[in-house]
Amino acid sequence: MTVLVINSGSSSIKYQLVDPESGASLASGLVERIGEEIGHIEHKYNGEEINIDETIPDHGYGLRKVLDLFDSVGPKLADANIKAVGHRVVQGGKYFSKAAVIDDAVQAKIEELCPLAPLHNPAHLKGIEVARELLNVPHVAVFDTAFFQQLPAEAAVYALDREVAEKYEIRRYGAHGTSHKYISEKVSEILGRNDLKQIVLHLGNGASVSAVVNGHAVDTSMGLTPLEGLVMGTRTGDIDPAVVFHLQRVAGMSTDEVDTLFNKKSGLKGLTGDNDMRKVWERADSGDANAVEALEVYVHRLLHYIGAYTAVMGGLDVITFTAGAGENDDRLRAAVCKRLASFGIAIDDSANAVRSKEPRTISTEDSSVRVMVVPTNEELAIAQQAMELI
Ligand code: ADP
Numbered sequence: 001m002t003v004l005v006i007n008s009g010s011s012s013i014k015y016q017l018v019d020p021e022s023g024a025s026l027a028s029g030l031v032e033r034i035g036e037e038i039g040h041i042e043h044k045y046n047g048e049e050i051n052i053d054e055t056i057p058d059h060g061y062g063l064r065k066v067l068d069l070f071d072s073v074g075p076k077l078a079d080a081n082i083k084a085v086g087h088r089v090v091q092g093g094k095y096f097s098k099a100a101v102i103d104d105a106v107q108a109k110i111e112e113l114c115p116l117a118p119l120h121n122p123a124h125l126k127g128i129e130v131a132r133e134l135l136n137v138p139h140v141a142v143f144d145t146a147f148f149q150q151l152p153a154e155a156a157v158y159a160l161d162r163e164v165a166e167k168y169e170i171r172r173y174g175a176h177g178t179s180h181k182y183i184s185e186k187v188s189e190i191l192g193r194n195d196l197k198q199i200v201l202h203l204g205n206g207a208s209v210s211a212v213v214n215g216h217a218v219d220t221s222m223g224l225t226p227l228e229g230l231v232m233g234t235r236t237g238d239i240d241p242a243v244v245f246h247l248q249r250v251a252g253m254s255t256d257e258v259d260t261l262f263n264k265k266s267g268l269k270g271l272t273g274d275n276d277m278r279k280v281w282e283r284a285d286s287g288d289a290n291a292v293e294a295l296e297v298y299v300h301r302l303l304h305y306i307g308a309y310t311a312v313m314g315g316l317d318v319i320t321f322t323a324g325a326g327e328n329d330d331r332l333r334a335a336v337c338k339r340l341a342s343f344g345i346a347i348d349d350s351a352n353a354v355r356s357k358e359p360r361t362i363s364t365e366d367s368s369v370r371v372m373v374v375p376t377n378e379e380l381a382i383a384q385q386a387m388e389l390i
Pocket of ligand 1 (some may be wrong): 203204205206233242275276277278324325328329
């Protein structure tokens with residue numbers, strides 16, 4: 001039994017064929033530059049990688065090509081026993097607190113939510129439409145916001161005029177929920193305990209923190225959109241909203257220009273010129289003062305959230321690092337944890353230095369809080385949620 005997981009973007013489709021029971025990834029690939037002059041398809045199966053460059057006019061053409069590749073390169077669709085297609089959907093708004101089998105009504109709701117996720121939901125819909133046409137199995141939408149849909153009001157409500165907030169559905173929706181749910185459940189499973197106060201640090205190119213008590217999210221750093229919160233690869237994270245008015249009034253920037261500045265040209269990229277944490281460390285190591293400062297700002301913001309969420313939860317049992325930088329960057333983890341020494345948190349430097357794809361504990365025996373590294377796997381989480389639902 002397998003699930004085909006699809007993440008459809010505005011000009012790309014990422015896919016992975018997953019065995020939800022063993023967790024194995026059986027094939028994966030990417031269609032990119034859809035609608036451009038020359039598109040690209042990459043299909044990986046059995047250690048082999050097929051690359052095709054050709055014009056891909058639309059998502060339907062791209063997905064049809066991918067299905068052809070399954071049959072010509074493998075694994076053959078007839079043998080793959082696909083039970084469901086799991087679609088990643090960024091915004092589920094107020095409607096979805098868990099995954100949903102996609103029928104016309106669900107599809108209409110995803111469409112209705114486009115104004116809240118103008119870059120993402122329309123792109124997901126393109127993938128959903130063509131996949132439903134081409135693959136005659138149940139299709140399941142797994143929402144990035146679902147894990148945070150039940151956030152307590154104290155965390156979800158912005159101190160904004162109530163009428164305006166209600167009319168325009170402005171609240172904290174969060175994002176990366178599939179990863180935060182997967183990681184917090186994995187930690188519970190590994191430790192054999194549900195009664196845990198957890199902080200999950202998802203530190204990829206996009207980055208977010210969540211506070212999870214007894215399996216329920218009680219706070220998260222991303223807000224109406226994924227712009228709020230931590231310093232990210234290219235996004236500002238938290239910033240005084242008055243900076244927007246200032247740039248519009250004083251610099252004459254348009255709304256779209258500020259949007260692009262905050263989402264694409266800020267964060268580590270804005271501070272150093274590079275959005276990749278590895279490059280930022282290289283710059284810092286070679287004496288680049290801006291990179292040193294950027295790392296300090298990045299860690300400082302993380303400390304803000306760890307302190308705040310510990311207070312919100314009234315205690316803390318586990319901090320877990322995940323995603324690209326969280327899983328691979330031992331210096332970053334050490335920089336954060338060393339600053340938490342006054343709370344009795346201590347990491348074992350040799351355990352922290354281990355590179356592994358396995359979940360692991362990096363705190364010392366007598367650390368007041370367990371510190372873990374747990375690799376995230378959003379595709380597997382989507383496949384499992386899809387399978388559970390059907
Ligand atoms: P996303 O899914 O948000 O694109 P990932 O979770 O794959 O991102 O994380 C990608 C980021 O992880 C890279 O941009 C890089 O900053 C960081 N990263 C990956 N490997 C390392 C490493 N060895 N050291 C530091 N950072 C790393």
